[in-house]
Amino acid sequence: MLRPKILPRVLLALVLNIATSTLAQQVAFTGLFQNKFFTLSQGAELICTTSAEGQLPVVRLRQAIAYYESFNPGLRDAAVAFLTRHTNLDHLTEIRHIKRACAKQHKDALCLLEGYWDDTESALRVLALFYDTKTVIKHNNDYDYPRFEADHIHSFEKALRKIPPFMRRFITQAKPLGNLDDAFKKATIPRATQQLILDAYPEDAETRIWLDGSQPLSIIPGTGFRDQVVAQVYSGSNNIIFTIKNFDKAKDGQSYRDIGLTYLVDFRIPLIVHELGHVIDNFHFWDGKEELYFFFWYRKLSTDIIFVDLIKDSELALWPSHWFSAFEYLWEVNNGRYNGKINEKLAELFAQYILIPGQLKTDSPNGYAWLRDDIFKGIEYQGYESCPNPVVRKLSWWESATARALGK
Numbered sequence: 001m002l003r004p005k006i007l008p009r010v011l012l013a014l015v016l017n018i019a020t021s022t023l024a025q026q027v028a029f030t031g032l033f034q035n036k037f038f039t040l041s042q043g044a045e046l047i048c049t050t051s052a053e054g055q056l057p058v059v060r061l062r063q064a065i066a067y068y069e070s071f072n073p074g075l076r077d078a079a080v081a082f083l084t085r086h087t088n089l090d091h092l093t094e095i096r097h098i099k100r101a102c103a104k105q106h107k108d109a110l111c112l113l114e115g116y117w118d119d120t121e122s123a124l125r126v127l128a129l130f131y132d133t134k135t136v137i138k139h140n141n142d143y144d145y146p147r148f149e150a151d152h153i154h155s156f157e158k159a160l161r162k163i164p165p166f167m168r169r170f171i172t173q174a175k176p177l178g179n180l181d182d183a184f185k186k187a188t189i190p191r192a193t194q195q196l197i198l199d200a201y202p203e204d205a206e207t208r209i210w211l212d213g214s215q216p217l218s219i220i221p222g223t224g225f226r227d228q229v230v231a232q233v234y235s236g237s238n239n240i241i242f243t244i245k246n247f248d249k250a251k252d253g254q255s256y257r258d259i260g261l262t263y264l265v266d267f268r269i270p271l272i273v274h275e276l277g278h279v280i281d282n283f284h285f286w287d288g289k290e291e292l293y294f295f296f297w298y299r300k301l302s303t304d305i306i307f308v309d310l311i312k313d314s315e316l317a318l319w320p321s322h323w324f325s326a327f328e329y330l331w332e333v334n335n336g337r338y339n340g341k342i343n344e345k346l347a348e349l350f351a352q353y354i355l356i357p358g359q360l361k362t363d364s365p366n367g368y369a370w371l372r373d374d375i376f377k378g379i380e381y382q383g384y385e386s387c388p389n390p391v392v393r394k395l396s397w398w399e400s401a402t403a404r405a406l407g408k
């Protein structure tokens, strides 16, 4: 039995699923998501940059778009409709206005995406990232939420390029919940857990279903479980929600009085890589078929009976310069080492493997070897240790004194 509150959501999901499967039968696009343009970056060149550097140039984005569209007529229309899909009435009204203005100028669907982002470069980048990596970057379905800007999209692009394509493939094909009622019955989920699942179920999940019936990796601004968090990934989900205000505290140029540092590179990348670590944790065992994956949270990497001990026994490295402690719950950091929840430890190990591999290898040789051999299939990285210039600068006496007075 379902509570009345649950019904509309289930119905909506069902209706959308039927609509999506009909579409999937009508339209078959081929050769998408090759990870051919946003290639893996194993060196340190992307992470040693500010938020204004390191992203693919516009000419390259246009090449990527042209490449995928050349053998897929109709792709642009379908993709732009997907990348601007919302249920919120204010969004729908705005999209209608943009479409009308574009039609007057005899422009195609790209014009809608440019209007949606209020920026040509962002539109091109979002479209190219979708075609090549099956990642969706959108506004929150709530029209009034703060929105991502061009520099956020740069950071997402660079962080994605730190993830090996084989991992990108398994995190970009979540199955939407088609029939919660049956799912709850089959998996005999207790009533209290059902409610937890429903509460965690993102409001706009239904608007993120691509034509192949899957939910691509999604990056959306919003508020996580606790509004002080920087970002959130729900169990079983491949939707990353960033609280922009908190997230931006790690942008290049920002200072932290608590740790007395100014960031010279974009330290939002480690936050994104950490969140991607959660998604990879969620989907490590995912076969791309099981409808009820969301309920099989116990098949996460961090809850697997074999891996859980490996994770527990691995020690996190001490981050250089303590900037890391600004973003984590301090009571879970002992002597600079994170000692909290196992899924957080895994996400952080994952981030350290990519971003400070030299230090992780020294401090936690077993953890490093496990990640390299079992998780990353032998792929290794160069991290912040290899940056040619310093990545942080100490606050001057004057800066820290004024920051104190201003209560920053």
Ligand SMILES: [Zn+2]
Residues within 6 Å of the ligand: 274, 275, 278, 344, 347
């Ligand atoms: Zn986390």
